Amino acid sequence: MESVAGEKAAAGRYVAIDCEMVETGERLPDGSFRKKKSELARVSLVNYFGAVLLDVFVKPQRPITDYRTEVSGIRPKDLKNAMPFLEAQQKVLDIVQDRIMVGHAIIHDLSALRIKHPRYLIRDTSKYKPFFEYNNGRTPGLKTLVDCVLDMEIQSGEHSSVEDARFTMLLYRHAKEEWEKAVGAQYGLKMKQFFEKARQREEKERRRLENKANIERKKVKQQLKEAKQQQKKRKADDDSSSSSSNSSSEDESSEEEADESDDDQDDSE
Numbered sequence: 001m002e003s004v005a006g007e008k009a010a011a012g013r014y015v016a017i018d019c020e021m022v023e024t025g026e027r028l029p030d031g032s033f034r035k036k037k038s039e040l041a042r043v044s045l046v047n048y049f050g051a052v053l054l055d056v057f058v059k060p061q062r063p064i065t066d067y068r069t070e071v072s073g074i075r076p077k078d079l080k081n082a083m084p085f086l087e088a089q090q091k092v093l094d095i096v097q098d099r100i101m102v103g104h105a106i107i108h109d110l111s112a113l114r115i116k117h118p119r120y121l122i123r124d125t126s127k128y129k130p131f132f133e134y135n136n137g138r139t140p141g142l143k144t145l146v147d148c149v150l151d152m153e154i155q156s157g158e159h160s161s162v163e164d165a166r167f168t169m170l171l172y173r174h175a176k177e178e179w180e181k182a183v184g185a186q187y188g189l190k191m192k193q194f195f196e197k198a199r200q201r202e203e204k205e206r207r208r209l210e211n212k213a214n215i216e217r218k219k220v221k222q223q224l225k226e227a228k229q230q231q232k233k234r235k236a237d238d239d240s241s242s243s244s245s246n247s248s249s250e251d252e253s254s255e256e257e258a259d260e261s262d263d264d265q266d267d268s269e
Helices: 085-096 106-113 129-135 142-150 161-268
Strands: 014-027 033-047 052-059 064-066 100-103 122-124
Touching (some): 033 064, 033 161, 100 106, 122 161
Parallel strands (some): 014 100
Antiparallel strands (some): 014 064
């Protein structure tokens, strides 16, 4: 998927999420592990157009027992300077707040991040009923949906949370119109309030950016004005210096002519 810039790189109203996990456990005195479970090791967020809003490796809070590299794509070097869990968690919360969150089997991502999100703002492609037809009425996998709905192939090897998030968003966009009708029928008032709040937020952001642009334009205009003034001053100084130099040359020339006149007078005498 091509990268995007400008307005299409902003967060907007829709954010897709995907996480990669590793296996961790409690280390026992004999070196073995117990209570093994999955922990967050990478989290990625993209906007409606696939622009990356966040993509960070996250340091698990317990010892790692299996990197699951063949699926997760996570390697020891990736977590060497990884972001602390609580910092990554807060970054995610800051982005997804008051936005529609798109994901596949999103409950696992929320669980790994230990966060909650309003049900009416969740669009889970693993639970969207019309998608069940692509797996004989059962819950479809992301790979199956991308193949059947988008006619594309993913997850042929190691997973990429950025890639998975982008394709999840594409699936949502494919079904968005009908999907939102169904959500509206169930959460009509809440969705109306959400979109009005989103509109106000976007208008506020538009004004902020507009004000910022105006300030930058004024700053550039002032810099140009000052540059022109300095240029005029330098020119005036140069002209003054040149005038003084010419005046000095004329004085010297006059003195020389006077001297020559005196010499001529002496010769004639």
